[in-house]
Amino acid sequence: MATILVSILGLGGAAAQAEEKRGPVTNLPLPRYVSMKASEGNVRRGPSLTHRIDWVFKRRDMPLMITAEHGHWRKVQDRDGAGGWVHYALLSGVRTVLVEKDMTPIHVRPDPGSVVTAHFETGVVARLGDCLPEWCRITAGGYRGWTRKEGLWGVGADELRD
Template sequence: MFGAVALPLAAQETAGVETDAAMPSEDAAGAKTGKDCKPGFGCVTNLPLPRFVSLKGDEGNARRGPGLTHRIDWVFTRPGMPLMITAEFEHWRRVEDQDGAGGWVHYALLSGVRTVLITLDMAELRSKPDLRAPVEAQAEMGVIAKVIECQPDWCRISADGQKGWVEKTALWGVLPGEIIE
């Protein structure tokens, strides 16, 4: 899997690890239940769920549950990698990568800087959000790019000094119809 490394269970310390039964109470969508929670919003930040963030540093441990005593299931190793937050509990955010792999990550390891992952080989960066506009550059599948702005069907991105508009269908890290200014 690109961007996440599975750790062998034998290499992980299991002494003192909480079981899944110690997880916060969750509803069918995986959001923490409670009277302060609005449907579709995080209980801690009151921000929309799901939403996208990026990996702040070079490495981020994704744990089985929200706490340091939970086993590490994944280690994200790509700086700036876009991640989707699906739940919140105190200082922890449950995240997923493009393949659905992930777990609970401490919020200090995440950034609000919006990035996307190119999912189409040789995606075309155009001068305008129009299929007839000139191609300014191309990006290989797997490239992480910074989001400059998004319209309903296009995003303007920047990667390795190149900028251009890419169709959202070639990106992972933005919601369909999402507008970013």
């Protein structure tokens, strides 16, 4: 019985630590989503200017996930898991998402039976608005409306926004 109790307590402690993981610099949750503020940003192997540039992100407003922090540097990854260290000045707290399903319907209301006002292609970057448990309001190209969260990258599955 004592072994089972220790195991349960051990799991609870690990779950609590995972929920409370915060960046040592900002004290904000990790991981978290941000977007590219700049139209171009160097991605480095480590958190300083002395580290080699592995590649360059070239898409303004692209959603990224911050996974670590060190000083003025944030370790980020894109939808494909590619990433590295980017200076925090190149990032924005403005939330965007990447449409992952081709011809994603954009509804007037968060209801599959509501009127569809547009369809977004795969790869569209949209501004993120309110999010309910299964739906998010997004805006792109002059169109706005609600779509299912499952077809978006850049928002957590359990994330609610208002």
